[in-house]
Amino acid sequence: MPESIDELIFKGEQLLFEKKFESAIKIFKxxxxxxPKEGTVRxxxxxxxxxxxxxxxxxxxLKIATEIDPSESEIWGYLGKIYLIKAEKEKALWCFxxxxxxxxxxxxxxxxxxxxxxxxxxxKKLEEKGIIPVDPELKPKYIICRECGERxxxxxxxxxxxxxxxxx
Numbered sequence: 001m002p003e004s005i006d007e008l009i010f011k012g013e014q015l016l017f018e019k020k021f022e023s024a025i026k027i028f029k030x031x032x033x034x035x036p037k038e039g040t041v042r043x044x045x046x047x048x049x050x051x052x053x054x055x056x057x058x059x060x061x062l063k064i065a066t067e068i069d070p071s072e073s074e075i076w077g078y079l080g081k082i083y084l085i086k087a088e089k090e091k092a093l094w095c096f097x098x099x100x101x102x103x104x105x106x107x108x109x110x111x112x113x114x115x116x117x118x119x120x121x122x123x124k125k126l127e128e129k130g131i132i133p134v135d136p137e138l139k140p141k142y143i144i145c146r147e148c149g150e151r152x153x154x155x156x157x158x159x160x161x162x163x164x165x166x167x168x
Contacts, residue, residue, distance in 0.1 A: 005035055012044055021048040039068035043075050055082050073102040 003011070008031050015024035028045045031038060046062035049055070059082050065075045080095030144150070147166035 005031060016044060016048060021052050024048045037068055039065050046078060050078055058082055071102055073099045
């Protein structure tokens with residue numbers, strides 16, 4: 001008896017969890033043959049490609065996933081990470097702002113961590129392969145708030161301390 005779509009999705013997600021990304025992709029692509037508009041599957045394929053360092057393939061699938069379900073913040077987060085790795089900071093910031101819009105959160109520790117997510121390491125690997133140009137401006141920039149001493153990630157929208165609200 002053939003497996004149901006739910007069983008296949010579960011199997012694929014389990015493979016993702018076990019870091020068997022290539023096997024997961026095969027399962028998810030099998031699902032797409034009969035369910036091409038399954039957003040969860042597109043997101044999972046994009047995630048697997050991201051983890052494999054196949055950023056263009058990840059980007060393609062994650063963009064389709066946002067068309068299917070634009071309210072899924074995790075997809076926008078992965079897109080933001082990819083754009084950071086590709087040194088496309090404006091697109092990355094737009095994606096991270098989309099995460100905030102969806103989740104109704106302000107920039108906090110999780111987004112500071114997200115923006116700084118393995119960028120130096122990933123970028124260096126890609127540069128060694130000649131995939132992206134060197135961009136010394138990619139590193140996250142931090143300042144210390146004069147009022148409360150909080151370490152704050154700054155971006156083009158930062159005007160106030162996210163901890164105490166003091167002007168920067």
